[in-house]
Amino acid sequence: MSGNKTLTMIKPFAVQKAYIGPILAKINEAGFKIIAMKYLQLSLEQAKSFYEVHKERPFYNDLVTFMSSGPIIAAILEKDNAVEEYRKLIGATDPAKSAQGTIRALYGTSLEKNAVHGSDSDENAIIESDFFFSKIERLF
Numbered sequence: 085m086s087g088n089k090t091l092t093m094i095k096p097f098a099v100q101k102a103y104i105g106p107i108l109a110k111i112n113e114a115g116f117k118i119i120a121m122k123y124l125q126l127s128l129e130q131a132k133s134f135y136e137v138h139k140e141r142p143f144y145n146d147l148v149t150f151m152s153s154g155p156i157i158a159a160i161l162e163k164d165n166a167v168e169e170y171r172k173l174i175g176a177t178d179p180a181k182s183a184q185g186t187i188r189a190l191y192g193t194s195l196e197k198n199a200v201h202g203s204d205s206d207e208n209a210i211i212e213s214d215f216f217f218s219k220i221e222r223l224f
């Protein structure tokens with residue numbers, strides 16, 4: 085059975101462009117419940133740790149530098165089949181290849197500045213949620 089939680093981040097560029105409100109509205113309109121949320125800036129070390137799975141990839145250094153360059157929103161979202169449903173809502177990793185109306189198509193400008201992150205599996209949703217939130221910072 086698939087899980088009902090996923091972890092999202094609204095990335096620095098989207099925060100700077102004042103897209104927090106429109107992106108959260110899309111998330112709510114799509115039927116996700118926000119069960120934890122915080123506004124913070126990752127240190128370079130924290131960004132490296134979050135994206136450690138990508139550390140061998142050529143884009144890793146640029147990605148972690150970008151992700152620690154300004155404030156972000158991190159949130160745990162709840163809905164049946166959350167990981168897959170959220171990935172449908174945000175669209176493909178590359179905004180240029182995202183379906184019309186998806187969050188990345190609307191608010192992303194490049195592979196790096198693709199507006200939001202979404203967990204890619206139930207297992208990673210748990211790991212990523214635990215990265216940002218303690219038990220008392222979540223609704224259950």
Ligand code: CMP
Nearest residue numbers: 138143147177195196197198200201202
């Ligand atoms: P995200 O969902 O946050 O997960 C990993 C991130 O790496 C991804 O979104 C993109 O922002 C970034 N990414 C993935 N592939 C590439 C790539 N080929 N070049 C640059 N950045 C990438």
